Amino acid sequence: MSRHSSLTIAATLCLASGAAWAQDAGEPVKLDPLQIIGDPAAAQTLPGSGYVVGAEQLEREATTDINKALKAAPGIYVREEEGFGLRPNIGIRGATAERSSKITLLEDGVMIAPAPYSNPAAYYFPTMKRMSSVEVLKGAPLLRHGPQTTGGVVNLVSTPIPDESAGHLEAVVNERGGTDVHAHYGNTVGDWGFLLETVQRAAEGYKDIDRSNRDTGYDIQDYVGKLRWQGERQSVLLKLQHSEETSNASYLGLTDADFDDDPNRRYGLSSIDQMNNEHTGVNLTHQFQWTDRVSSTATLYHNEFERNWFKLSGGAAYVRDANNGDANAQGILDGTVDVAGLQYKNNARAYESQGLQLNFDVDLGAHQLAVGARYHEDEMDRFQPVETYDQVNGSLVFQGRTAPSGSNNRIETAEAVSFWVMDQWQATERLKLNLALRYEDVETARTQYGDPDRNTVDSTRSNDSDEWLPGVSFTYDVSDRWQLLGGVHRGFSPVGGGATQNVEPENSTNYEAGVRFFGERFFAEAIGFHSDFSDQTENCSLAAPCSNGSTSGSFVTGEADISGLELQFETGTQLGAFYLPVSLGYTYTRAEISKDNAASGLRSGDRLKDVPENQLALRVGLEHNSGWDNYAVVRYLDDMCTEAGCERRGSFNKTESLTVVDFISRYALTPRATVFLKVDNVFDEQRIVSRLPDGARPNLPRTAYVGLSVDF
Numbered sequence: 001m002s003r004h005s006s007l008t009i010a011a012t013l014c015l016a017s018g019a020a021w022a023q024d025a026g027e028p029v030k031l032d033p034l035q036i037i038g039d040p041a042a043a044q045t046l047p048g049s050g051y052v053v054g055a056e057q058l059e060r061e062a063t064t065d066i067n068k069a070l071k072a073a074p075g076i077y078v079r080e081e082e083g084f085g086l087r088p089n090i091g092i093r094g095a096t097a098e099r100s101s102k103i104t105l106l107e108d109g110v111m112i113a114p115a116p117y118s119n120p121a122a123y124y125f126p127t128m129k130r131m132s133s134v135e136v137l138k139g140a141p142l143l144r145h146g147p148q149t150t151g152g153v154v155n156l157v158s159t160p161i162p163d164e165s166a167g168h169l170e171a172v173v174n175e176r177g178g179t180d181v182h183a184h185y186g187n188t189v190g191d192w193g194f195l196l197e198t199v200q201r202a203a204e205g206y207k208d209i210d211r212s213n214r215d216t217g218y219d220i221q222d223y224v225g226k227l228r229w230q231g232e233r234q235s236v237l238l239k240l241q242h243s244e245e246t247s248n249a250s251y252l253g254l255t256d257a258d259f260d261d262d263p264n265r266r267y268g269l270s271s272i273d274q275m276n277n278e279h280t281g282v283n284l285t286h287q288f289q290w291t292d293r294v295s296s297t298a299t300l301y302h303n304e305f306e307r308n309w310f311k312l313s314g315g316a317a318y319v320r321d322a323n324n325g326d327a328n329a330q331g332i333l334d335g336t337v338d339v340a341g342l343q344y345k346n347n348a349r350a351y352e353s354q355g356l357q358l359n360f361d362v363d364l365g366a367h368q369l370a371v372g373a374r375y376h377e378d379e380m381d382r383f384q385p386v387e388t389y390d391q392v393n394g395s396l397v398f399q400g401r402t403a404p405s406g407s408n409n410r411i412e413t414a415e416a417v418s419f420w421v422m423d424q425w426q427a428t429e430r431l432k433l434n435l436a437l438r439y440e441d442v443e444t445a446r447t448q449y450g451d452p453d454r455n456t457v458d459s460t461r462s463n464d465s466d467e468w469l470p471g472v473s474f475t476y477d478v479s480d481r482w483q484l485l486g487g488v489h490r491g492f493s494p495v496g497g498g499a500t501q502n503v504e505p506e507n508s509t510n511y512e513a514g515v516r517f518f519g520e521r522f523f524a525e526a527i528g529f530h531s532d533f534s535d536q537t538e539n540c541s542l543a544a545p546c547s548n549g550s551t552s553g554s555f556v557t558g559e560a561d562i563s564g565l566e567l568q569f570e571t572g573t574q575l576g577a578f579y580l581p582v583s584l585g586y587t588y589t590r591a592e593i594s595k596d597n598a599a600s601g602l603r604s605g606d607r608l609k610d611v612p613e614n615q616l617a618l619r620v621g622l623e624h625n626s627g628w629d630n631y632a633v634v635r636y637l638d639d640m641c642t643e644a645g646c647e648r649r650g651s652f653n654k655t656e657s658l659t660v661v662d663f664i665s666r667y668a669l670t671p672r673a674t675v676f677l678k679v680d681n682v683f684d685e686q687r688i689v690s691r692l693p694d695g696a697r698p699n700l701p702r703t704a705y706v707g708l709s710v711d712f
Helices: 003-020 055-060 066-070 140-144 256-261 315-323 327-334
Strands: 049-053 076-079 089-092 104-107 131-138 153-158 166-174 179-189 192-203 218-230 234-247 274-289 294-312 339-363 367-383 386-392 395-402 409-426 431-449 457-477 482-493 506-518 522-539 554-575 578-593 614-624 628-637 658-670 673-680 688-690 703-711
Touching (some): 049 522, 066 131, 140 457, 179 218, 256 315, 315 327, 339 395, 431 482, 482 522
Parallel strands (some): 104 153
Antiparallel strands (some): 131 153, 179 192, 192 218, 274 294, 294 339, 339 367, 339 386, 367 409, 431 457, 482 506, 506 522, 522 554, 614 628, 628 658, 658 673, 673 703
């Protein structure tokens, strides 16, 4: 028997014994097993920090882009890429944003990154339109959820099964040839409930490709089915999901000069680039109420994700050289200079992840315990043939195909066991303590093959690490209106499937402290945070090269400090027949290397990548008794480094600051039918919001939408 199997059995026995001695307590704490926080009000009383984008806000703003949903959440850094939010780059506090690989990403409480341990980069992201809420958890309580425990957790909560017959249909069209259709219907009859749901999205895109009539949009189909049986003391929920995407997306961006001339241009070199992917997921969740004080939740999950992003390799070199004045490189980008041997790689990978997680909630009166364990395994199979083209008179001419070898032909795997104990202790009438301990034991391996048939092993590597991650946090009610909070926890980031035996995982010590004020129509929160890294690392990929230029493995930048301040403010005023809700979120962050590092070439004071110094989101509404509601959202984002130490590395490694205003107007035709007009980027402000993967990239230009939403 493997040591992982032994640990799993031991953890399960420990949980069972815990259930036996706690049978005579009071009322259990009830939280939907798919959630990690609850509603937005619950986030405002956590013994840690959190934020919930609720169903009302998502529906009100007709949200289809996770980047827009999260930009008002303090402490979250979003680096856009293609303007649609299909492959977001999300960072939280000390966790950098590259492909959201440094945060724990969940759907309904289950890890949803393609391979969370061996390859956490989120090339798959769930369709935002089928989510009923988005939860963000930071601070010591996040140790309940792993493996990434430095910055935070993002949990996407899908559409729930209704308690009675209910359906919803929303259809939206936009001025750029885009359509979005979201439909679901469900019912509960007796002990049985079900939900059927689909999202159909299509867009022509907003960029124009030189010398090509191919659009730059996408087609997405997403289907979900849920079936629930609810008994007197237990329930079983089966969730099935399948989605497919084809998008004419490219890694190739623009030079700065070309961006200034037309940010929505794409070079002809990228005309044949295309992403195709397919995702299938199965979750089976069982809940059991053992006693009035003890309940358990067990989830068995399996996810498969296949993708092939066929695209130009090496385009960044042409953009870099052209930015530095190389006329030949500029001519190649423009299509006026012929070039031979262009490499277009089938970035084809198959991911698989599966596991079992088990948690017991035990109510001991003053102590609310959560004790659990998870066994998980995942893998990535990379088999990437390369096609060669020549550019002749501005056209791409196919020359041949090369079978994969070396790094393009490999398998990476991970096996992990996690164990956690959480104690939410009402120590006094005013003081609530949250004690946390998490254990992670991770084995990763990589096998690289020397021939397409995989008869010859070219190289192997492996890594084994285990970490104990303690944390403590508290809230203290100074009065009925004022509350203090604070906490400290140890952060951890797995090394990934490509790590060698001597590579240590990233570790950090993370602190937060703050104050909350609760008024009759007013809520305010101010939280300071600080993360101290002994060895801060970046995950390297073609999509997000590390600061040293590497596109695989990891890059250790060295000792680093990330400190900041998060502010939230919510209020509302009644003016006759109008109600004016106002909310504001602001984050200040200082993220830098704290000690000279000869190995990385970075110096004390160098800025870290993907972290803006200032960001702000202001929401203002005007709601009328007639059902005519209007909302404006103003977002400001500072510039960001696209590589660490950007202030010492020239002028082409920072993004630009940006202010965007979005507007939506909704009118209720009937209590069940609403029409709306939505305008993203009202003032058509476009800036360089990313330089990754390969060149300058803009945000979405001004785009108007008209939609109809009907409940039945």
